[in-house]
Amino acid sequence: MADSELIKSLVALGGVPLILGLVQLFKPFISDTRYYPLLAIALGLVINLITGWALGASGTSDWVAALFNGIIAGMAAGGLYSGGSTLWEGPTADKKNRSPEGELDETK
Numbered sequence: 001m002a003d004s005e006l007i008k009s010l011v012a013l014g015g016v017p018l019i020l021g022l023v024q025l026f027k028p029f030i031s032d033t034r035y036y037p038l039l040a041i042a043l044g045l046v047i048n049l050i051t052g053w054a055l056g057a058s059g060t061s062d063w064v065a066a067l068f069n070g071i072i073a074g075m076a077a078g079g080l081y082s083g084g085s086t087l088w089e090g091p092t093a094d095k096k097n098r099s100p101e102g103e104l105d106e107t108k
Helices: 002-027 033-054 060-093
Strands: none
Touching: 002 033, 002 060, 033 060
């Protein structure tokens, strides 16, 4: 693997925490939570395309790799966020087994 390819791969993987942080920054401005994964993918694309340009991506394959790395980084950040929030919320995050509003869950 060439040095520039290694750097690009590391930037793609290292971009996941950066994307998570940026999504957190945008949360006060976006009230609908359905847009958070889309925002993460868009930020992943932007970060990786700018990195590809900064590292001198010349051929089509370099740009396609930057594009896919951005999508993967955004999807990883979105999955990491949703998985983390599910663990944080615990049993209340289980949407399939929630009680209807106003009723107590007396299965325990």
